[in-house]
Amino acid sequence: MVIPAAGAAFAQDADTASNDQARATNLDKVTVTGSLIPQTEVETFTPVMTITAEDIQARGFTSVADVLKQSAMSTGGVQGAQSSASFTQGAETIGLFGLDPGYTKYLIDGRPMGNYPALYNGSSTFNNISNIPVDLVERIEILPGGQSSLYGSDAIAGVINIILKKSMDGAALNIRGGWYSDGGGSSVRVGLADGFSAADGRLNGLVGVQYEERDPIWGYQRDLTKQYNTRGTSAPIASRDYLVFGYKNIGTLGFDDYGYVDLPAAAENCANVTGQFGGTEGPQNRPGFGTYCGSFYTPGYRTLQNGKEAGQFMGHVTFDFSDNVQGYADLLYSHEEVESHVGSNYTWWGTGTKWGYYYDPAVDGLINLQRAFAPEDMGVGGYRNSMSKDKSDAYQAALGVKGFFGSDWDYDVGVNYTRYELDEGSFVRWADPINDYFEQNVLGPQQGWDPYYGAYPVFTPNYAAFYQPISPQDFNSFTGYAHSKSQTSDGMLRAQVTNSSLFSLPGGDAGLAIAAEWGKQKWDYTPDPGFLDGSIWGQTAVAGGGERDRYAVTTELRLPIVDMLTVTASGRYDAFKPDGGDTIDKPTYSLGLEFRPIDSLLLRGKYGTAFRAPTLSDQFQGLSGSYVRVTDYYGCAEAGYSPEDPVAIDKCPASLSNRQIFSTTSGNVDLEPINADVWNAGFVWAPTAALSFNADYYNWDISNEVRRQSVDGILFQEYRCREGLDDITSPTCVQAFSQITRNAASGNVEDVYAPKVNVANQTLEAVTAGFNYAVSAGAFGDLSFNGNYTQILNHDVVELPGDPSNDYLNDPYYSTDPEKRGNLSATWTKNRWSSTVYANWIGETPNYAASISSRGYDATNGGKLDSWTTYNASVTYQAFEGLDLSFLVNNLTNEMPPFDDSYPGSSGAPYNEYNYNVYGRSMYIELRYAFGAGK
Incomplete structure (x- = not known):
């Protein structure tokens, strides 16, 4: 909820408002996200949305990622667990x-x-926001807009500060178990925390642990994803499992006789594999191509x-x-193991x-074989025997x-260190063993080279x-696990002095x-x-690594000019010195205004600059690539x-519409910072x-963006250029x-080749609004209401200099994000x-x-x-006092994504997985017990 303006700051009755200044200055000062200076105001020139631990529990959120994904400001569709074969299958994030x-910019306790x-x-x-213990969260603060003048690089869209619990009277135990009405995803979570204090009161602290287990949800456990689309623009097309x-x-015909080769009759031989994929495998026919063995499931x-x-x-x-000196220590450690299947x-x-292709003299043809592996090939447990498993350890x-x-100065000098280690256990097919197996059992020995x-x-x-x-x-003889190791670390020495008077x-x-800050970053x-x-069949990976020193100086000045007007200015200088590269530096600043014409009304505004430094991966990613399936438009x-x-493109031959290629990219040590002017x-x-x-209005003007260009977009652009839809001599066409x-x-x-370059610019406008209302219903209890709303007003992107602006708000080809x-x-x-x-x-949102x-919405079925x-x-x-029992239901009506009948029958997931999920209704029982409560 947005902290209401009805707090101690200015929502006061006439008697309270007439109290003298001395009483006002006795209000407790706190440091809020968006400022380094402690203050008494609840609302300032920086809008902050706060979600408390009580909100998280009452609204049924299952994780920090769940909290943030359901934020009204989270309008950007992102990859997640539903995005099969993503590079970060075990991680979760959002797009503000x-x-x-x-x-x-993500912070934990301001770090x-x-x-x-x-x-x-x-x-x-x-x-990654999947590994933060939600039971130990005190509150989450979302600060939208550019914030680099205080928080440095990355704070363009906003800052999210996750504040963990710091004190507790006694111990508390949380136990939650849950399940989904449609199956899969059963979970259990246990959290235990205990506060402590020495007898003399000088030593105080809190320790907490959280443990969680969750079963996967499989596609076959949901009607929408268990088979190929049965309600699309074309008839369902079975998978080509034996082809x-x-x-x-x-x-005699050259290359004119392309199709599925029925040698010997596939329909006859499919009888040997009808028990696969749960007994759904069988002879199939794709009009215009031929016969094969496949399944709709x-x-x-x-x-x-x-x-x-x-x-x-x-x-x-x-x-x-002493009375003036306090030492502190914080530690957060997370271990995660996630398993998934592509x-x-x-x-x-x-x-x-x-x-x-190989040459088969029996048909005087150039032939290819394709064979999917069924769960029955993997033994008892099926696909559960071939899941990829990622393990990670994160320390802060x-x-x-x-x-x-002195009289009014305080200081804070500390060292902060983060380390993230990841071991990706990818289930793979070993290239030589798998090729040897099929050569020995199917192809036979090579008999020379083709005669043509x-x-x-x-x-x-x-x-x-x-x-x-x-x-x-x-x-098992030609499959196994490959382990990729990666890590990041960031050590920082930070010193701050503050005088709030x-x-x-x-x-x-x-x-x-x-x-002032100094640190070293590694990736x-x-x-x-x-x-x-090449010893792993059909897969590749990203590689790279580097390190750099960084340092920064920040200052903030808050000036209450008169009772009605406060001005806050901040400035920051950041510099990054990568190994083997030149120093990259960037100054940023902001100016904020708070105007209170009456006690109950705050008018606020802010203008500032923001930036994102080239990341270590932007700079040091090696020439690497991946096998991708593309459409040759x-x-x-x-x-x-x-x-x-x-409908037509769905009929394009697989050799063109589902072609596997190798796409490459690389880092660039000469990249410059991404720049932004942001005001609200x-x-x-x-x-x-x-x-x-x-209510607040936001405006971003972002330039010099780093992009790894879309492979699909490059190929589509080539089609437009070669077909004369775009000027073939334009910079975009020449580049493609x-x-x-x-x-x-x-x-x-x-x-x-899809490289990283500073080429793109974008502008974005948005509004947010919210309300809070609390009312007593007398004998019927108390009621409180909270609402939040976001609407994107404009979003334009220019991918390359000289290109026209792409309308990400109204042109669905470029973006399918929701507007509201x-x-x-x-x-x-x-x-x-x-x-x-x-x-x-x-x-x-746009349909498929x-x-x-x-042509966007004017396209056929658009x-x-x-x-x-x-x-x-x-x-x-x-x-009783200390024991709370809860029953929670998420997605109460078991709502599935809005039906999209514009997907073809070849789709196995006819919904936009970036915006929606098919998890359905989940139910949880929770027990929370505070030891010693009421004693």
Whole structure:
């Protein structure tokens, strides 16, 4: 909830307002996110949304990630557990206002979080928010807008400060168990915390632990994802699990006779594998291509939510050396193990990776084989035997001393250190063993080279052996686990002095804060050697590493000019010195105004600059790449399948529409900082002590952005250029041509280079609004209401200099993020009972057909999806003082994503997984017990 303006700051009745200044200055001063200077005001020029521990529990949030994903400001769709085969399958993040996940600064107790070692989308540094112990959180503060003048790099979209508990009277135990009504995802979580104090009161602290286990959710456990789309723009198309395809009779027809090769009859041989994929495998036919063996139910064999086992420990200790000097130490440690499966689409073998096409003299053809591995091939447990498993250890420690000197000065000198270690256990197919197995059992020995080109190996395969199950022992002989190790670390020495009563002004005491920082940052990603030397079949990985020194100086000055007007100015200088590169530095500043014409009204505004320094991965990522499936839009268009028509493009041959290529990228030590000018203006109005409203407008102008260009976007752009839809001589077209490598003989795409460069600019406008209201219903109890709303007003992006601006708000080809988002909660309390209903609303979003066409909403079947609302509900009963029992239901109505009938039948997940999930209704029982309560 937004902290109401009806706090001690200015929502006062006439008698209170007439109290003298002395009483006002006796109010406790606190440091709030968005300022370094302690102050008495609850609301300032920086809007802060606060979600308390009580909010988290009552609204049914299951994790810190869940809290932030359901924030009204989280309008950006991001990759998550549902995004199969992502580079960061075990991590979670959000996108504030639709901006890049890395544009948000994450803090724990005001100190920067450690970066996740793996890269978002294989390219970007970001923070993982899945490993923070939600039972030990005191509150979460979201500070939107540019904040680099106080917090440095990354604080472009905003700052999220997660504040952990620091004190507790006695011990508290939390136990929660949960399950989903549609199956999967069962969980249990246990948290225990205890506060302590020495007899003389000088030593105080708190320790806490949290442990959690969660089962995965599989696609086959949800109706929408268990099979290929049955209600789309085309009939469902079964997966090609046993497929022989290529060009027959090349001596007479050349390359004109492409299709599925029925040698021997696939329909006959499918009888050997009908027991696979739960008995759903069988003969299939794709019109225009031929016969093969497949199943309509293979999409269900992937995880939609990771399985998880995690434990965290936190400790906070203070020791008073004297009345003026206190030492402190903080430690947060997290260990996570997550398991996931990418599904059958990524668990297969084919001849194309080693041999390309082979020549079969029996059909005078160039042929390829493709075979998916079924759960029955893996033995008892099926796909659970081939899950990838990521293990991570994250540490954040602080040690320091703080106190007072002189009459009004205080200081804080401390060392903060973060370290994040990640071991990705990827389930892989070993290249030589898997190719040898199929060569020995299916292809037979090579018999020379083809008679036409002398370039294709000759085999006379035993096709009947191809259409056979394999034993778990054989499967295990060519599969296993590869381990990639990565880590980040950031050590920082920080000193700050503050004077909240520097001198007197007509409006009160001026405040000053000065801080200096020095530190060293490191990043290293070392993939399993097999990903780089080709010994792992069909997969590759990111590699790189580097380190740099950094230092910064920050100052903030708060000036209460008169009772009605306060001005706050801040400035910061950051510098980064990478090994082997030049120093990158950036000054930032901000100016904030608070104007209170009456006690109940605050008018506020802020203008400032923000930036993001090139990350270590931006600078030091090596030349690396990944195998990706792409659509050759130009090739499809030339073959008569227009990319503008989703039905037509769905019929484009797999050799063009589902082509595997190797896409490369690299870092750049010459990258410059991303720059932003950000300003906001708004108001807080509290007409009564129980009611408050707030609304703010934000404006970002971001330049010099670092991009790893979209491979799909580059290929689509090439199509537009070659087909004359865009000027073929424009900078965009020239650039696209230079990044695509096509085979000189066949014309097929072989490589797309998507580098990191400072090229993009974007502008963004948004408004947020909220309210709080509390009312007593007398004998019926007390009621409180809270609501928050965000609307994106404008979002334009220029990818390359000289290009036209892309409309990310109104053109669904560029963005499918929701334009509007909001939430509303209502809480009732009476005696020992309390209950909360929480609604999370996402406005209309583009449908699939609109998002894949440059014609947008005017495309065939283009349109918008209905808004989506889910409801959480909780009931808590205090059995006796110290013991609370709760029953919570999330997604009360079991709401599935809005139906999108513009997906084709080839889709196994006909919904936008960046915006929605298919988890459905979950239920939880929770016990919270405070030891010694009431004694």
